[in-house]
Amino acid sequence: MRLIRTAFWVLIMVSLLAAALPESRSDVLYTVTAVILIVWIGLAFFLYRLDRKITRLEKNQQKMKQ
Amino acid sequence: MLIRQVIKSFYILMPLAILMAFLWAPSAEILGDFSRIIYFHVPLAWVSVLAFLVSGVLSAAYLFDKKQRYPWLDEKAFNSASIGMAFALLAVITGSLWAKLTWGSFWNWDPRETSIVVILLIYIAYFSLRSALAGNDRRGVIGSSYLILAMMTLPFFVFLAPRIYDSLHPETIINADRTPHLDDRMRMTLLISIFAFTSLYAYILHLMNRALAVAKRLEEEYHAAD
Numbered sequence: 001m002r003l004i005r006t007a008f009w010v011l012i013m014v015s016l017l018a019a020a021l022p023e024s025r026s027d028v029l030y031t032v033t034a035v036i037l038i039v040w041i042g043l044a045f046f047l048y049r050l051d052r053k054i055t056r057l058e059k060n061q062q063k064m065k066q
Numbered sequence: 067m068l069i070r071q072v073i074k075s076f077y078i079l080m081p082l083a084i085l086m087a088f089l090w091a092p093s094a095e096i097l098g099d100f101s102r103i104i105y106f107h108v109p110l111a112w113v114s115v116l117a118f119l120v121s122g123v124l125s126a127a128y129l130f131d132k133k134q135r136y137p138w139l140d141e142k143a144f145n146s147a148s149i150g151m152a153f154a155l156l157a158v159i160t161g162s163l164w165a166k167l168t169w170g171s172f173w174n175w176d177p178r179e180t181s182i183v184v185i186l187l188i189y190i191a192y193f194s195l196r197s198a199l200a201g202n203d204r205r206g207v208i209g210s211s212y213l214i215l216a217m218m219t220l221p222f223f224v225f226l227a228p229r230i231y232d233s234l235h236p237e238t239i240i241n242a243d244r245t246p247h248l249d250d251r252m253r254m255t256l257l258i259s260i261f262a263f264t265s266l267y268a269y270i271l272h273l274m275n276r277a278l279a280v281a282k283r284l285e286e287e288y289h290a291a292d
């Protein structure tokens with residue numbers, strides 16, 4: 001659910017920015033932006049999964065204590 | 067809770083910073099599109115200095131916290147120094163690429179480049195020292211003392227040395243006029259990028275510290291079961 005909410009806000013921001021973009025940008029800049037964004041999305045997904053895994057471990061440890 | 071939300075803001079700020087850096091901010095007059103590296107190079111350098119400062123402060127807290135009310139502060143300082151090292155290396159790589167594009171060579175022994183080499187050597191020595199002291203009871207105290215000394219050299223290498231000698235680097239943002247000479251959109255993009263990278267650092271440090279706490283608790287349980 002949180003992932004969907006974050007994705008929603010990212011989409012909103014991207015759309016707002018796309019509307020504010022000047023039109024005279026070279027294709028190379030768009031390509032570079034796309035590549036970096038794809039790399040970033042992969043990295044963000046990895047961090048998100050790592051966060052979830054650590055949260056699960058913490059919860060398991062608390063359960064074991066009880 | 068609010069702090070957690072703030073440090074997670076990088077999920078939104080980072081793609082925003084990337085889009086602004088490449089598509090919204092204008093290119094610099096002389097440097098052209100190469101100037102867009104500034105939106106990554108400067109935040110990386112800033113975060114590395116911040117991470118080293120945090121590691122120094124955590125080390126000082128570790129030495130003062132005799133009753134160990136805050137556990138594993140020396141390990142948390144190590145985590146921050148590790149992130150600082152990674153970001154400093156990335157700052158060197160991006161800076162080196164930028165130097166090749168604008169000054170014609172990857173490395174020029176400019177005062178700022180020289181000072182970052184010295185800082186990297188200081189922190190590489192810390193990691194060597196810490197790994198050499200594995201299993202030693204005094205590891206935390208010695209490592210923390212070293213990190214405080216390393217932190218005290220930072221203002222000289224980051225702020226003073228590059229200002230004493232002539233540099234290929236442009237005038238710093240905190241300059242003699244006390245005003246940043248940047249276009250409004252460039253300034254806004256740089257600020258967003260700095261916030262994004264700072265929250266990314268805080269998030270990674272938070273993750274590493276949580277993983278550390280889980281590992282330490284497991285270790286304690288294992289020893290308790292023995």
